[in-house]
Amino acid sequence: MSFGFCHLSIVPMRKDPSDTSEMISQLLFGDVFEVLEKTTKNWILIRNSYDNYEGYIDPKQQLEMNSEDFLASQENNFVNKEITNITSPFGQQIIPPACSFSGKEMKLNTMVFEAPEDIVEITKPNSEEILKLAMTYLNAPYLWGGKTPFGIDCSGLTQMVYKMAGIKLFRDAAQQATQGEVLNFLEEAKIGDLAFFDNEEGNIIHVGIIISPNEIIHASGQVRIDTLDHQGIFNKDIGEYSHQLRLVKSFL
Known part of the structure; x- marks a missing residue:
């Protein structure tokens, strides 16, 4: 080796x-x-x-x-x-x-x-730090496999923000969904918790960071802020839901 x-x-x-x-x-x-x-x-x-x-x-x-x-x-x-x-x-x-x-x-x-x-x-993580770090990536372009402000994907965003905040995540969204504590209701989520989204086959394909009771920051086209509710992510630019909510997990 x-x-x-x-x-x-x-x-x-x-x-x-x-x-x-x-x-x-x-x-x-x-x-x-x-x-x-x-x-x-x-x-x-x-x-x-x-x-x-x-x-x-x-x-x-x-x-x-x-x-x-x-x-x-x-x-x-x-x-x-x-x-x-x-x-x-x-x-x-x-x-x-x-x-x-x-x-x-x-x-x-x-x-x-x-x-x-x-x-x-690296010190003990907190919601305020995760929010602050996530916002530094706002408007970064989407790049499959990317992990930097020059290009980043959805799970790269969560992994890098959490890394700087002191929490180790796996690389892909589906892998990250196996970590953390499942929340029964979206209302239980804190700032900094992760929301996961699936496709029609039930596979986890997307993840983002909750930044308020009804907002999420995520990488989709670019790192952006969209509305989040029980159905999923509502993209105001296209006027429809872009991702279907599957589960919410807490890491704090």
Whole structure:
């Protein structure tokens, strides 16, 4: 078993070992992973340590790390909450929010990465913090598999906001729906709870963050705020319901 470290700002994870394959998720700076398989010289199959999500990346877009450093990285409990700069052996680089840090300085072999001044230690989550973080993504464009303000999908939004707030979520909406505590009524939901939506076959296909008794922020075309009721999400732009409510879960 070998391990890797994401030293770039954003790295696409693909469904299959091909540049033309769909992007199913992304690695952000500071993510570490297990290398499950070296398929060719151009692709490796990896499992992200944060959420156990698997996909293919270009091996040139990672740095190899030993098992000791990999295990130590599991204790990383600092994040940045806005787009910022880091200093690396490769020079200055811009990183998106929700990157992982072990502290003000990260060392890998002989390389040193200096964290930005605004990284913070993850603390106990609260509704106000989740609301504040979610609003920083407002109007970000929708991107399948995306996890940054430059492009994000519905479960990427919830995962990244919750990560910065101190709650670990799985990657996909259907996976996230297996976490948390089920609420019997929408009226029981607090700001920061998650609402999940299904299709005609009953499969969970969408998720968003409740920000008031009748509003939700979610990624659909872009990160937007829409009306939420017992039926689902009402999109005022199209004048109809866009998503059917399946369940509401609390994580606070």
